[in-house]
Amino acid sequence: MANIRWLAVLPFLGILVGTAFVNNVEPLIFGMPFVLAWNVGWVVLGALIMAVIYASDPANAKAGDGEQGTGR
Amino acid sequence: MNAALVVIFLVAAFSLVLGVVARSGKQMTLEQWTVGGRGFGGLIVFLLTAGEIYTTFTFLGGSGYAYGKGAAAYYILGYGVLAYILSYWLLPPIWRYAKKERLISQSHFFARKYDSPALGVLVAAVGVVALVPYLVLQFKGLGIIVSVASYGSISSTIAIWIGAAIVTIYVMVSGVRGSAWNAAVKDFLILAVVIFLGIYLPLHYYGGYSEMFHAIDAAKPGFLAFKPQGESVLWFQSTVLLTALGFYMWPHAFGAVFTAREERAFRRNAIILPLYQLILLFVFFCGFAAILKVPGLTGPDIDLSLLRLSIDTFDPWFVGVIGAAGVLTALVPGSMILIAASTLLANDILRGLRPQTSEEIVTSAARGLVPVVALVAVWFTLQGGQTIVALLLMGYAFVTQLFPGVICSLMRNNPATKYGVGAGIVVGVATVAAITLTHSTMKSLMPFLPVEMNDINVGFVTLTLNVIVTAVVSLATRPAVAPAPVGTA
Numbered sequence: 001m002a003n004i005r006w007l008a009v010l011p012f013l014g015i016l017v018g019t020a021f022v023n024n025v026e027p028l029i030f031g032m033p034f035v036l037a038w039n040v041g042w043v044v045l046g047a048l049i050m051a052v053i054y055a056s057d058p059a060n061a062k063a064g065d066g067e068q069g070t071g072r
Numbered sequence: 073m074n075a076a077l078v079v080i081f082l083v084a085a086f087s088l089v090l091g092v093v094a095r096s097g098k099q100m101t102l103e104q105w106t107v108g109g110r111g112f113g114g115l116i117v118f119l120l121t122a123g124e125i126y127t128t129f130t131f132l133g134g135s136g137y138a139y140g141k142g143a144a145a146y147y148i149l150g151y152g153v154l155a156y157i158l159s160y161w162l163l164p165p166i167w168r169y170a171k172k173e174r175l176i177s178q179s180h181f182f183a184r185k186y187d188s189p190a191l192g193v194l195v196a197a198v199g200v201v202a203l204v205p206y207l208v209l210q211f212k213g214l215g216i217i218v219s220v221a222s223y224g225s226i227s228s229t230i231a232i233w234i235g236a237a238i239v240t241i242y243v244m245v246s247g248v249r250g251s252a253w254n255a256a257v258k259d260f261l262i263l264a265v266v267i268f269l270g271i272y273l274p275l276h277y278y279g280g281y282s283e284m285f286h287a288i289d290a291a292k293p294g295f296l297a298f299k300p301q302g303e304s305v306l307w308f309q310s311t312v313l314l315t316a317l318g319f320y321m322w323p324h325a326f327g328a329v330f331t332a333r334e335e336r337a338f339r340r341n342a343i344i345l346p347l348y349q350l351i352l353l354f355v356f357f358c359g360f361a362a363i364l365k366v367p368g369l370t371g372p373d374i375d376l377s378l379l380r381l382s383i384d385t386f387d388p389w390f391v392g393v394i395g396a397a398g399v400l401t402a403l404v405p406g407s408m409i410l411i412a413a414s415t416l417l418a419n420d421i422l423r424g425l426r427p428q429t430s431e432e433i434v435t436s437a438a439r440g441l442v443p444v445v446a447l448v449a450v451w452f453t454l455q456g457g458q459t460i461v462a463l464l465l466m467g468y469a470f471v472t473q474l475f476p477g478v479i480c481s482l483m484r485n486n487p488a489t490k491y492g493v494g495a496g497i498v499v500g501v502a503t504v505a506a507i508t509l510t511h512s513t514m515k516s517l518m519p520f521l522p523v524e525m526n527d528i529n530v531g532f533v534t535l536t537l538n539v540i541v542t543a544v545v546s547l548a549t550r551p552a553v554a555p556a557p558v559g560t561a
Contacts, residue, residue: 015312019298025285025297040353043149046153046154046157050160
């Protein structure tokens with residue numbers, strides 16, 4: 001878990017830093033301007049990354065609710 | 073009364089009935105009224121938190137920004153996903169603490185964490201100040217929808233009054249449970265309408281997305297990418313970061329966290345909500361489709377673009393369906409905001425200043441303040457002049473000032489003191505207010521900076537200032553555990 005958690009940094013880099021390097025209209029991706037498609041891609045990747053983190057986080061494996069999570 | 077208005081008013085009446093029905097059988101204590109007795113499952117929490125994302129802000133503001141500002145609208149897509157990722161680690165500890173201490177508000181959270189009722193009152197005051205522009209933009213959206221859908225027969229002033237009255241009645245009757253029911257109806261309707269429009273309009277008018285974007289790019293070169301100046305990449309970066317950090321700092325979003333039954337709901341939502349965010353794309357497509365078809369809208373009028381194009385395209389009854397979806401996107405969040413603001417005033421500011429006030433008085437004060445807050449927002453709405461997105465960014469500039477204090481309080485050894493956090497918030501909020509009132513820009517404030525820096529979001533600059541002040545004052549006011557504090561201030 002400890003290492004997988006760092007995947008969550010990637011969308012921040014992609015959106016906040018990456019956008020500066022892909023500020024173009026062409027080529028259109030799925031009909032969208034490139035810089036828009038880039039950000040859309042990071043939204044989808046962000047969800048996937050969180051799904052991986054969720055699955056590997058022991059705090060979510062327990063059936064009980066409300067007690068201290070151990071995943072932090 | 074045309075078909076469009078009939079449909080809109082039927083939906084508004086329906087949501088009022090839903091709100092009343094939702095109340096039945098529940099005794100309305102303050103905890104029931106504001107956090108639904110802390111008994112909401114994952115789905116309802118999902119709808120409530122998502123319900124706050126798909127507000128008039130995205131529906132009219134998002135399409136309007138795409139229409140009027142082009143690439144700048146992309147920021148709306150970017151900040152949500154980052155906020156949800158942060159929420160995975162941010163919300164569970166907040167929820168655990170709130171449950172343990174039986175807190176019902178963000179201000180209580182600060183007061184308890186920092187052991188300072190005065191800080192709680194300050195935080196509540198910041199919340200109220202930030203909520204006003206947020207409520208104003210919902211009313212503004214309602215006014216636009218009703219007046220455009222009436223094809224001009226109802227003035228936007230009367231439309232704003234009607235919308236404010238509906239929100240007020242519905243909140244006073246049902247509290248947060250009304251919001252939850254309507255959130256479900258609203259999300260279904262807005263999903264259907266936005267996806268349909270986002271597909272139909274580009275195909276109908278241009279024959280496809282590529283064709284549409286090529287046509288816009290040819291007519292307005294550079295419009296679909298970030299500009300070198302103004303809404304530049306730097307503006308995008310600072311705005312996305314500011315709004316991602318501020319996302320859960322809104323008193324009502326913070327409060328929605330408390331409605332959850334278990335903390336895993338937040339972690340699951342961190343996976344689902346980013347995808348839900350993609351609906352925004354279809355909103356953008358509507359705004360882009362309008363660029364070449366209903367040209368000439370400028371200033372605050374860019375928010376009209378989606379509805380103007382709809383009127384040119386569809387029969388009145390279907391314009392009514394679109395308008396009704398829009399009305400719900402203003403009603404549901406509007407009611408959440410009204411509850412949040414009046415609860416802040418009664419439970420956090422009134423009781424914060426006079427701790428001996430009884431539960432009954434606070435509960436009835438919270439309800440009694442609902443129409444008062446609504447009236448204030450109506451007054452600001454009628455002043456006009458700002459686009460929907462500009463209003464929300466103003467609110468964000470205020471509310472994000474609370475972020476450093478929340479983060480520090482969640483650390484094992486809180487590095488900040490109550491004086492540090494309080495001073496940071498005061499400096500941050502005062503600077504935002506001064507900049508807003510004097511219409512200053514980065515250039516006029518800090519002329520020594522290189523010209524590229526002018527586009528940094530001022531909210532982000534004030535947040536930096538806030539962090540510095542918090543750090544310095546905290547160092548100076550640290551309780552002397554080991555050696556006496558060094559004279560950093």
